[in-house]
Amino acid sequence: xxxxxxxxxxxxxxxxxxxxxxxxxxxxxxxxxxxxxxxxxxxxxxxxxxxxxxxxxxxxxxxxxxxxxxxxxxxxxxxxxxxxxxxxxxxxxxxxxxxxxxxxxxxxxxxxxxxxxxxxxxxxxxxxxxxxxxxxxxxxxxxxxxxxxxxxxxxxxxxxxxxxxxxxxxxxxxxxxxxxxxxxxxxxxxxxxxxxxxxxxxxxxxxxxxxxxxxxxxxxxxxxxxxxxxxxxxxxxxxxxxxxxxxxxxxxxxxxxxxxxxxxxxxxxxxxxxxxxxxxxxxxxxxxxxxxxxxxxxxxxxxxxxxxxxxxxxxxxxxxxxxxxxxxxxxxxxxxxxxxxxxxxxxxxxxxxxxxxxxxxxxxxxxxxxxxxxxxxxxxxxxxxxxxxxxxxxxxxxxxxxxxxxxxxxxxxxxxxxxxxxxxxxxxxxx
Numbered sequence: 001x002x003x004x005x006x007x008x009x010x011x012x013x014x015x016x017x018x019x020x021x022x023x024x025x026x027x028x029x030x031x032x033x034x035x036x037x038x039x040x041x042x043x044x045x046x047x048x049x050x051x052x053x054x055x056x057x058x059x060x061x062x063x064x065x066x067x068x069x070x071x072x073x074x075x076x077x078x079x080x081x082x083x084x085x086x087x088x089x090x091x092x093x094x095x096x097x098x099x100x101x102x103x104x105x106x107x108x109x110x111x112x113x114x115x116x117x118x119x120x121x122x123x124x125x126x127x128x129x130x131x132x133x134x135x136x137x138x139x140x141x142x143x144x145x146x147x148x149x150x151x152x153x154x155x156x157x158x159x160x161x162x163x164x165x166x167x168x169x170x171x172x173x174x175x176x177x178x179x180x181x182x183x184x185x186x187x188x189x190x191x192x193x194x195x196x197x198x199x200x201x202x203x204x205x206x207x208x209x210x211x212x213x214x215x216x217x218x219x220x221x222x223x224x225x226x227x228x229x230x231x232x233x234x235x236x237x238x239x240x241x242x243x244x245x246x247x248x249x250x251x252x253x254x255x256x257x258x259x260x261x262x263x264x265x266x267x268x269x270x271x272x273x274x275x276x277x278x279x280x281x282x283x284x285x286x287x288x289x290x291x292x293x294x295x296x297x298x299x300x301x302x303x304x305x306x307x308x309x310x311x312x313x314x315x316x317x318x319x320x321x322x323x324x325x326x327x328x329x330x331x332x333x334x335x336x337x338x339x340x341x342x343x344x345x346x347x348x349x350x351x352x353x354x355x356x357x358x359x360x361x362x363x364x365x366x367x368x369x370x371x372x373x374x375x376x377x378x379x380x381x382x383x384x385x386x387x388x389x390x391x392x393x394x395x396x397x398x399x400x401x402x403x404x405x406x407x408x409x410x411x412x413x414x415x416x417x418x419x420x421x422x423x424x425x426x427x428x429x430x431x
Contacts, residue, residue, distance in 0.1 A: 015262065018244040018289040023408040024251065032404040034065050034073040043067055049415065051080045057158060057419050058426035060400075069411045074404050081430040089390045093356025094120055094194070097387060101377070102188045104392065105428040107150050110136075110143035111370040113192050115377040115392075118273065119366040120194045123359045123381055126326055130275075131319040132196035137274045138209070138312035139182070139191070140368075141305040145216065146175045147371035148298045152223065155295075155420035159236050164226055171219045174212050181205055194357075195332045196325030206317055209309065216306045220299060237292035241406040241418035244289055251402050254395050255373025256297040257422055261289040267369040279311045291421040298423070331357045356385035363389075372396055372423055396428040 025032050034044055045066045050056035059080040065073030085104050089097040101116045102109035114136060121128060153168035176186040182205055183189035183198070191198050227233040243253070248261040258265055266283040268276040284300035286293035325332055333352055334345035361383040367376040376393030399422040406418050 015287055018242050022247055023405050024247055025404050030401045030404055032074040032407055038067060038072060060426055066412055071407050071410050071412055074407050076400060076403060078429050081426045083431060085431045086390045090387055093385045094359055095352055095356045099190050104431045105425045107147040107425055108143060108370045109188050110139045111368055112375060114140055115366055115368045115375050117192045117194055119364050119377045119379045122364045122366060123362050126195050126328060128196055129323045131322045131324050133274050134312050134315050135197060135201060136192060138309055141308045142175050142178060144305045144371045145302050146172055148302050151423045152298060158420050159417045161227055161233060167222055178209055195328060200324045206313060209313060213306050213310050217303060220302055236417050237295060238290060240291045240414050241421055242289050243402055243406050247405055252398050253402060256294055257399050259285045260293040260297045262287040267367055267374060279308050281308050291417050294421040358385050370395060394428040396424040400424050400429055
């Protein structure tokens, strides 16, 4: 498969392909098998990488086979972090289940929470106030920056760029301070509710967030100054872990992995949700499909997310007195101050917390552009207070499936850089 004609989502169609044909393993796309002639020669060594953080960017076990220093066989073993989140959610009320998607990808907690909440709202047919929509978008972009910072710091650390870790976690702490200011906690906030937000935006958040948007671009400049002209960094990332546009499409990739292979596809632009069609931002796309271009996409996305946050602040500062959650007492908790004076409000509060609310019968699929790509939420309701079926499309699992393709003709030293560049979170893979 090669890029030979113009297709939707592909920039620069005349650019030569990253490599000729396909590198997806023929028998099983996710397993790199040792050629039989090489195995018969008896010069193959099997070793384990993981399951531990220093070697595999998470609780992942990679069984690799080496011929000298070249990786000739690879298979991924997952399940060390299995939690059964989806089946657990089917035993909880819609109201209580909101806490679980956040923990599936613990770096993209706001985006995952949003996907499930949007699915509930679609089934309910409830209208969300504009203030809540814009605040959700702001927090999701803060969450994207947070996730990319953790990825950059840890992926760089794994291939020897130790200083990067301390720089990125400086800005990450500022992001978590903002989450704590709004929600009371630093991660797994449960701030998005069916119908809007759990609480109004606190006084002091806007100036604090403005200060962060002024600092963040300077932070990205510093990250780039550390590695962009570093010979070791360039040797470890350029031309390593190649994934062509056609192979990326065939393997169902999304997010930075897909865009680093030359495919211009971002759900925020191509299938807008929230108010993404009302803000101005660019989708970073690169064309070499290697570790370095995946790094570049992440860096540029942090700049674009900062631009989006500024535009959200511009809108939100003019919505001070507007509602932040829908006024539907069958679904939304009544204001706390009413519980002391209104028996009806107390009853609604008690029934939502203990029994939950009923969601009309039906099924929906809602997808959002998480930091790792398309996070999809498929839910089925039988009309009761609990979801009948919950299933997530986890972009981390899909990215992990590209490991065997990216490792073709790679050395064992390249393994860590390649696996790290795919930006997988094992909680989302195993779930």
